[in-house]
Amino acid sequence: MLPDSHRVAILVYDGVKLLDVAGPADAFAEANKLGADYRIALVSATGEDVTSSIGIRITVEGGVAAEPHPDTLLVPGADLYPRTPVTPDLVDATRDLAARSDRVASVCSGAFVLAAAGLLDGKRATTHWKITGELAARCPKARVEPDAIYVRDGTTYTSAGVTAGIDLALALIEEDHGPDVSREVARSLVVYLQRAGGQSQFSAPLQGPPPRSPALRGVVARVTADPAGDHSLAALATHLHISPRHLTRLFREELGTTPARFVESVRFDIAKSLLDQGYTATQAASLSGFPGYESLRRVFARELSISPAAYQRRFATARRAQNGAAAAGHG
Incomplete structure (x- = not known):
């Protein structure tokens, strides 16, 4: 018997790092080949298509209203952060979707978006090793763990740079469907199921x-x-x-x-x-x-x-x- 569908809303925006989007999405798609039922929806704050960090256009299904109740909200990162402030419309969209999601996750500098929305206050978190100090300064209410590949605190997940988004997706898949499925996904993608050590x-x-x-x-x-x-x-x-x-x-x-x-x-x-x-x-x-x-x-x-x-x-x-x-x- 196949499991109930699991809605994954990926919140994209101009300048988003394409691998932060595609890496986790591909991991979920591989899990679907093994019996999972992840439904991935790309949404933006404005409902308009966006342009990734390498110039590739990303087509979205609409604005935040396109996903009334995501099981998982995923916020990818961008080279924009922490160099520039997170835009108010992206902050509002993140808060809106997070309030309706069962769990919230970020990849790399997407943690700065969660922080700007107040979603890391009082929580353990991580991001790319180059900018963990900046995250700690921007979000003093969070406990930043600079060497972690990914961190779970309750229903909030943050991960380190770029390919760590795949590590995070594997952890979410294991949580949903057990270690056998996540192991097979890792083998299919030719990545480690759980990398030894940390970002150091x-x-x-x-x-x-x-x-x-x-x-x-x-x-x-x-x-x-x-x-x-x-x-x-x-x-x-x-x-x-x-x-x-x-x-x-x-x-x-x-x-x-x-x-x-x-x-x-x-x-x-x-x-x-x-x-x-x-x-x-x-x-x-x-x-x-x-x-x-x-x-x-x-x-x-x-x-x-x-x-x-x-x-x-x-x-x-x-x-x-x-x-x-x-x-x-x-x-």
Whole structure:
């Protein structure tokens, strides 16, 4: 017996990021092939068609009245936010639809639309790692979690940048139809069902353009591929057949850091990801290339003002709350 239809209203607007719309929509469409019945409606605040961030025109079914009672409201993001204020008509449309929806979700900077509508007050939330600080400043009543791929707080869901909208859609599908369906959708889309770790694994050292120098690109690839290897200045210079002084100058000119600090930053991010996955602090230190726990603890104290154990407890508490809320939704 097929389930009742589930209405998903996606609120689009000029400048909306197309992948924020298409990614989740395609996940829901894949679930329909497995017996789900998601009915997707694209709506806009004005009822007029909109133009996406890459210039592709998006045809809508109408204004907010076109969806009198959505089961899920999804607000995608745009490069507009947080650079510009959310327009009053978009705020009003979001509030209107949210009041009639069973659950509300955002992708990437769509969290700024929810925040402007007052829908994140008193709630845990996330957005793209580059703009979590801005979200926290714009919405001081929300508790922003900068490293989460997605966050559920009650019936409100927020997710990180772009492809995290697919992670969010998979979580919603699992909530509606169980892990078997969401797993098959993930396999069909060739994505992870649940990505290990948080946004920190993508934020650095991958941020910014790749180094111009082939030698420096080689160092970056070598360190990220084997963080626990010997990456002393002498070892890296010998591998590249250049002098330590020349390598140091390349790092300073192109990356604004030293070779040692770069290696440490890679190891730090990998250690955080390992802690997120449940490894002990000692294991995380060893696998990420730190000489020992004490070295890892000093870096955590400097960068986050907390110990590795405290960081892991915070992540575990957030994950338990998220999983507990999901379990309650199944009950």
